[in-house]
Structures are given as C-alpha cells and as structure tokens.
Amino acid sequence: MDSPVCLIENTKDGKLVVNAEAVGILSGIRDPVVVVSIVGLYRTGKSYLMNKLAGAKKGFNLGYKVQAETKGIWMWCIPHPTKLDHTLVLLDTEGLGDVEKGDKKNDIWIFCLAVLLSSALVYNSKGTIDQDAIDKLKFVGDIAELIKVKSHDNDDEEAEFSQHFPIFIWAVRDFHLRLNVDGKSVTEDEYLENALKLRNPEKTTKDEDFNRPRKRLRMYFRSRKCFVFDQPSPNKEDLQNMDNICESALNPQFLEQTKRFCDYVFREAETKKVIGMVTVTGSQLGKLAEMYTEAVMTSRIACMEDVAHTLSDMENQAAVQEAAQQYENKMKENVVLPTQTLDQFLTLSREYENEALQIFLKRSFKDKDQTFLQQYMKLIDEKKSNFGHMNEAKSQELCEALILKLSMEHEEAVTKGSYTIHGGHEKFKQNLKAIEDKFNNEPGKGVQAEIVLKEYLKSQEHIGYTILKSDEALTAKEKEIEEEKARKKIEEMEQKVREMEESQEKRKLEDNEMSMEKNMMGLLEKVAKERAQTAAELQRVIAEKERERDSFEKQGFTKQANMYRAQIEDLQEKEKGQQEPEWYTPIMDTFKSVAKTVLPVVIEVGGAMLQAKATKKWKTYKAK
Template identity: 45%
Template sequence: MAAASSSSSSGGAWMPGPLCLVENRGRRLSVCPEALALLAGVRQPVAVVAVVGLYRTGKSYLMNRLAGKRRGFSLGSTVQSQTKGIWIWCLPYPDRPGQTLVLLDTEGLGDVEKGDTQNDTWIFALAVLLSSTLVYNSMGTIDQNAMDQLHYVTELTERIKAKAASGGSGGSGEGGLEDTAEYVRFFPTFIWALRDFTLQLELNGRTITEDEYLENALKLKKGDAPDVRLFNFPRECIRFFFPIRKCFIFDRPTSGKNLHRLEEMTESELDPEFVEQASQFCRYVYWTSKEKTIPGGHVVTGHLLAKLVETYVETIQSGKVPCMESAVLALAEIENTAAVGEAASCYVGLMENKLKLPTETVPELLEIHAECEKEAVRTFMARAFKDDKRHFQAKLMKSLEDKKEEYCRKNERESSKRCQSVLASLAGELEEKVRMGTYSRPSGHKRFVEDLKKIEDRYRQESKKGVMAEVALQQFLKGKESIGRTILQSDEALTEKEKETAEAQAQLEAAWREQEVQRQRQAELEQKLQDQQRSYEMNMRQLEEKVARERDQLLEEQKMMLESKLEEQQAMLKGGFEKEAGRLREEIQHLQRENENMQKPSWISSLVGGLADAASLFIPGFAGRALGVVSNLFRRL
C-alpha cells in the first residue's frame, strides 16, 4: 500500500495510510526507507501503540479503530505475503496537541503457511522494544493453550539484553527472570485483548472484572515438578516483565458470514455490545498511553524512534541479540552530536539577529553573547541525554567560546574599518598641507601639532567607532611621527634645545598612548576571563537543574517499579510462594538502596562535577577557574 505524507509545521509527519516499516522476507528483516524517512521527520514526542498476536485474530481492525478509520491496515494482511513484517501509521494524537500517535501493526504470529517462523519471535521482540503500549490480541479465553501460544514472552530474555555488561544474552526458565527490574525500565504497558469471548465473567459464584479475570489466569501453581514449572513460567514472565497490565474482552463483531466485509460495515451494522467494547478499548488506550521514553525519562521523538528501529533491525540481522542499553548509548552519541550542532546554530542565529557591529565596548558584546549562549545551552540541554562524562557539553562550551572569539575579531575588524574611514576623512586637509609644504616654514611644527590635535579632538567626538577606537588612533598618530620629526628638524624658528624638548614630549605622548592601548587590552582580557567564569557558572547551573530533573524522573521510575514489585511480592506471599517472594524482596531492597543514594547531595555533585574535567580538555587553563565554582556547588548541595 503506497501512501504520501503531509507534513505539519508543528513537527508531525502525518500519513494518510499505513506504510511497511520493517519488511519480513523469510529469514531476513529489513527497514523500508520511505516509512523510516517519514518517521524520522516526526520531531514531536511519540506514543507508540503496537499490536501483536496470532494470525487471523482481528488485530488490524483494532488498530484501524485507534486510527479512527474503517480502512487502513489491511484486515487480511496476515495472509498476504506483501504485507509481512511491521506496518506503521503516524497520526495526530487525539486531544494531545504536540504529540504523535504511532500505530504499529505486526504480521500474524504462528502462521503455519510460513514454514520457518523464527522471525515471529523477532517481530514480537521488536514490538516490545519500540512500543509504549503493547496490545496482545487473541481469540477466546485465557487457558493453557493461550499461554502456550504466548511462548514469545518466555523467550524475551533470550532475544533482548537489558544491559551491555550483563555478560550474556539472558536465558530461559527461572534463570531468565533474575533481573527483571532492568527490563521493566524499558518495557511497555501490556493490554490483553480477548476476541470472540463467550464466557460469563464469574469466579466462585461472583461477578468479576476483566482485569480480575486476567490476574486469576496468571496465578501460579505450587510445586517444583517439571509440569508445574512449565505452567508457571509464561505466567511469571507476564507478571514480572509487565507490572502494568489491563484486559479487555470483545464479543463477536458480527455474524460469521459478514466478517469478510468488516471494513465496509458501519457501526450501526455491527453488534452494539462489540461497538461499545471497542470504544472503551480506544478510550483507555488514548487516556493511558504514555510518550515513549528511555531510562532516565528522556522522551522519544519520531526521529529517535527511527534510529532505534534501524539499530535494532541491524543488530538482529547481524546475528546478535539487541541490547537496550547499548542501543540507548548509540542513540545518545548520535543525538548529543546533533544537540551540539543545533545549539551552536541557535547561538549563531541569535547573535546574527541581536548583535550590531561594531559595539562600543567589549562588555557590550559579551552581554549579548551571554544571552545567546544561555539560550543555546538550554537548547542543548533539552535534546542531549546520557552525556555522563560531559564531553558533549564541554564540546559545546568550546564551540561557543570559539564563536565568541570570532565575533570579537569580527567586531574589531568592523571597528577598525569604521575608525580608519573617520580618520581618513578628518586627515585629508592635513595630508594636503603636508604635500603642499605648508608646514615646511618657520613655526610649521607648532601648526602641524595643533592641526593634529584638532583631528584627534574631532575624532573623539565621532560616535560608533567601536572597540578599536584607541588602537586606530594610536596607529594613526604613530604613522605621523616620522612626518612630525621631519617638520620639527626643519623648523628654523626653533632652537636645538626646543627641538630636543619637543621630540622628548612627542615620545612621551606616544609612550602614554601605547600604555593606554595596553591597559585597554589587559582590561578586555580580564573581561573575557570573567566571561568564561560566568559561562562556566551558567553551564553548571543548567546542568545541575537538568540532573535534578532527571533524578526526579528516575525516582518516579523507581517508585513505579517498587510499587509493582511490592504488590507482586504481597501476591506471592499470599499464594505461599516464599521463594519467589524472597527474590522479589532482594530486588526491592536493591531499589530502595538506589533511591536512598540518589537522594543524597553527593549523587548530583558526582554527576555535575565531571564538567570541569571535560571542559579543561577543550578550553586551556579552564580547570583552575572552574575549581571554585565546583567547590561552591558542593557547599550549596
């Protein structure tokens, strides 16, 4: 199915219809360039809803309902070879301006006609890795057969690594569940959609909710026999990998003879109960689906999601196991480099708009620089993530320092041109008199000095000369010294003694002017050093604020995991599963220790303190000036 895109100035790239994002050709997965380019064009945060499940279970119909369309994802795509893989549809998020809803429809799992189904697990794993809400669609009830069909969940630790330093690709059985906390940071919310459900929702004579039905189906059996372990393992995986779970049941949408024309049927032609159930499902997904994030709370845009798709598919095709932490670090390298470039461009754009050259003083330029630099650093902070060693922030500091110096040099050049133009205009008459020999007469030296003083006085009255005013004047007067000496020596009205005195006076004035220029240069150097100090303090403040925000986000993640594990532990204790409860107790204690460490002042100081070391690598002599700032920060913390 081909579809053109229509772009929005707000950063969305909406699709009139779905496109194939990941194509499945037997044993090979490949990314489709057209869909990837459209996804990469989405600069807004994305909420990603993926649907997985067995073929011929009506997955695509649910996704079309979420898209608000009767047609879109092909309802027969699970048996059409040209639509294998993962299909994507980017749409404006309902009632959430500034966000994009990304729908991912996956090919049907377990299709016996495919022969080799090893890619099914990879399709399932990609749906888990890319989504913020995962919908598992199945037919009928949640029985042992349904659990057996969901064996893809039990293989997640074999198909996905959470941390690069984990030393392996996970495992199966109980060993594969030793550290579910790291997976939970990445994994989506889980919704089980049960289609054509015909049972009464009752348990022990009382009516129960869909969620209670799901939780009852996920109860574990006691014992350590092989058949008990086999029964428990998929249930443990769902419980531990997906602490946030929801269940929806659906009646049959219409009679069997009409199912083939479901796309054409209006809501009034469908079973009213099914229509209401589908509406409740959509409302829940719209209301609860969160922006896709990566650990630390960094929000994923369509651009970043496209990079993740590329990274994961390339890893799978290379024969390796996708590692979530490695993918995030690779993404951070790319994104932080882009963040430096974007921030530098922001700085240049602001400087070109605000800076009018030449400025009268260096502090005037530095003040404008400080405003533009602050906004540029804010731009960098908004995009950068996991810059743990602060190398990218230091690179930005060096880049902005270099650009500031270039603007200073440009300011001097513009000022010099202005000053030379003024002096050339004022000195025209004097130079004409020199050529005419007007000063080569008795008392000519006195008139020459008087005319030169008039030029200096009129020059000083001129405005908008800029920072090179004194330097240009000193150079101009220095250029007239040899002419003045010649006129002085030829002046017959002066005695030798008077000539010596006049020569000494001229040299004294020249030395004084040179000292004034040197004092100005020294003052400018001190102003620039003070500006570097201000720049570092501003960078530290923004970094400290960013780290504090990230800590709050991380603590929120930890809180969610703690609550889910405490709830799970209580359920295990209540069911008499002491071993499982003990393992959860260790994970809970580990999370609590992490929370305590993160709330210590030293946690923030250890993360921001590296900026001084990183900056000293890029900006010579920076470490000493930064030391006082870091010390003050530590005292404040």
C-alpha cells in the first residue's frame, strides 16, 4: 500500500461501517499480520508515530487544526521491517474525546475495536501520567460491557482478558519532568508502574475509584511498556509542519526516543492471534474486523470465542475448497490424458495432492475432530477418482479409434468373404497378428490398451472359428489344433488382463495408503508444532501472571492475588495438556475411520495397518 485507507468508517450518523476496499486489500494478504493500533485523545500526535512506524513522513493525516482529522479507523499495510514473511498492519484511530462529536459511546466502540484487532495497543497522551491522565483512559473500564472471552457465563471473565488482549504501550508526549520517584531516578517502565500502584487498604469510595482504573489496566494488559517523548521542537511553526520539516530541525532527543519506540514495537509486537493461540493472516483480519464491528453495532457483546469459531469454520471451509481447486487446476494444466501408465498418473497426482495438502494445512486452524480435513480428503479422493475415470475413458476412446483404423482392411475382407478360401484361416491369423503388432507398437495408448485389445481379439474369436471350419486346406486334426491355440490365446490374454487389473487395483490402494499416510503425518507435524507454540505461549502468560500475583501480594491485595493464583493453576493444567504423551492417538483414530471410506478394499485391515505404520513413523519423527 502506498498510502492508508479507511478500514472502519465513522459515518455522519455515528455508525461504524467496515470499508469493502480495505477488506479487499486484506483478503490478498496470506502472510501472518502484526497489528499495531494507536488510540488516545485527539490532537495528541498519534498519526506522527504511526507514520514513523511505516517509515514515512507522510501517510496518516497529521492535521494541525483544532478539529480532529482522523475519522474512524485508518489502515496501512506494509512488509514488516524485521519479521520475514509478515505484514505490519498499522491502525490509526479517531481521536477520543472529540468535543465536536460529543459521543462517549462512539469513543468506546473505537477503543474496543482497536483492542480486539491489534497485537499491540499504543495509548498516546500528553504531559504526565497523573490522576487526570489515568481518568482520561476511562474507556478501559467500559470494555467489559462490550467484550467477552467465552460464550458461557464466567465469573472470572475480566481476569481472562490479559491472555487475549494486546500488549499495552503508553506513549507520553511533550514530557517535561524528570523521571524521578521519591527522590530516586527511575526508568520509564518504573514510572508507569508507580503510577499504577494501588491504595491499600481501600477505606473510602474515593480509594476504590482511585484503584479501579489501575486494577483494570493491570488486569487487562499482561505486558505494559512506557515511552516518554520530549517536545519535537520549541518552534510552533515546526510543530505545525511536521510532515514536511527535515529531521535535522527536530530535537535530537525526541528523534532518539522515537527510534527506541519504533524498535521496540518492531521487536515486541507479535503476530496477531485469536483464542487458542492461532496466528491471524491478513485475510482473516478483514473477517475479524467485519465480525467485531457487526457485533458492536448490533448491541451484541463481542465474544472472542464465538468469533474465533466462526472464523475457523469460514477459513477451514475455504481451505478445503482452495486446496481441492489447486489440485484440480494442477491436474488439468499439467497431466496430459491419457497417461501412458497408471504409475505415471499416480505419481503426478500424488505430487499435486502434496501441494494441495500444504495449502490446506497452512490455511486451516482449530479443525475440531479433523472435520474439515475429512472433507478435504474425501473431496480430493473424489476428484482423483474422476480424473482416473477420465484417464481410462480417454485411453479407451483412443484405443478403440486406433483399432478401428488398423482393422479397416481386415474388417472389409471379412465382410467380402475374402477369408473363406483355401488357406484363408492362415491369412486371417496373419492379418489379425499384424493388427495386434501395429496396435502394440503405437505409443500413447494409455492404461486401457490391454483391455481394448483383448476385447477386440475376443470379438474376432467367433469369426476365426467360422473361417477355420470352412478352410479346406486344413485337416480335421489341424483344425482342432488351431481351434485349441485360438482358445488358449484368448484365455492367456484374459488372464493377463485380470492380472493387470488386479495389479492396478493394488497400486491404487497403495497410492491411497501413501496419500492417507502423508495427510496424517502432515497433520501430526502441524499439531505438534502448534502445541509446542501454545505451551511456550502459556508458559509466558503464566510467568506474567505470577508477576502480577506477586505484585498484588506485596501490596496486600489478597483477593486479587488469589484470583491470579487460580488462573495460574488453570493455565498450568492447560500447559500440561499440551504435553500429553498420546495426544496424537485420537487423530490416528480419525484417519482409521476415514480409511473405511477412502480405502474400501481393506476396510478394517487397511485402517489398522495404516495406523500401525503411521504410529511407527510418528515415533521415528519425534525421535529426530
């Protein structure tokens, strides 16, 4: 993108509407996305920081008028500066607290969507972090009215926000104080945490009001970071012309602070995830924007679990269709029918099946009970079977046309009675052998050649018998010998065709087993990787919650500390579940069930054999 576009428009009647153009842009992004949103009061310089993250002077509208410039939420997608094959999505939001708009509910919607869509949330303010600054961040307290983590009732709902909310970065602009607390120098982060300290005990309503926004900030955002920025320039004209002024004219301290901020965001802002630690791509982000905006606008609570399940179903269904279409397109583009041999057909098919499988595995997620994988496998098997029938039909068509061409003179001779002469049977045999030899020497006949030739020669059996009986050049004994030879040749050819058909069926079955095994191993490897990532993420969340628990205990807030303790225990159970030794057994059972459909020749034996082989391979894979 050369410049930002509006992702969510704030209409004149105060409604939020997702822009189809922006969703179209996101739909073309299949890479994982890192989403950074910035929120804060209007006229606090949010757009400047976002342009710096984009590596540009201009882009998001800076605006230096008294009125707020940015309306709704604007989006800018660029390649991530440090994460390979990732897209950085920057979301610049409409300034909160616009006196002309005067709509608190609209502000809450904007803030809520910024939280739901981002992996890093930057809160931009001016001056210092004091009571007034924290009071202005009142939107945090309203989130619980619009967001739920799970669809069922949950007493600890708000306590679970931190597992799914973005990291929180407080950017304090035009900071003019020393970083000093109680006469001691402190870091920016220590300055923020000191501002979020609670009053204990809560003796009065005023104490409770003081603690409430601080508790929520600490509870909702597991990771908090603070940056303070000097004023960019003492010159008012420079401040009103920031998108054109040379950096050399700006305060060097401000430039260094901005660079540290950008470096931190590039390094620490992670890939956007939904419930279950599932990585979000650009196309999925567009769907999330639509679903969350619809939920907020229809006065429904935005349930992250429900949205994740809906998104999962949509993406998994799309993954099935995309992967199957890829297989079909590749087969149509690259497989010239008929193939010379069945092996050639199966080898090409397996190559494109593997490509399709990678597409499915990359796009699908949270496929409970492998429901969509089963759909994918059955659909691929159906398309493969159709191509196989087309391969056989095309071969049969070519072979029958070739036989017709090669046998024209022979058939004409039969019709005219040219073989009903003295020695006619020998001539009949020679011409039939010549047709057979020419047919066998003709290339490109495909997999039905033996069958078509057998059927043709069998159709000539009765004609040859009639000619043999009328041929006076042969004695009765010779006729008997010739008749036996003809009969044996047909039997031998029929036996050869039966063996070929049995061999082809066996080869098809082996190929289906190989495909099934490949699908199983691909899924197991994907799930193993996801479980390892989930375990690592859970360990990090546990460590962060232990930090908060210890902090609350230290300050004497036993209730909050116990709440975190219970959460930690739940998370530890989940983390332990990611390491269950036989977690892959249900997946193999699913494949065994599918084998009954895809491998009908060996319904039970094939499934059990497949499971045994895959289990052995999986253990070898794990050992490596």
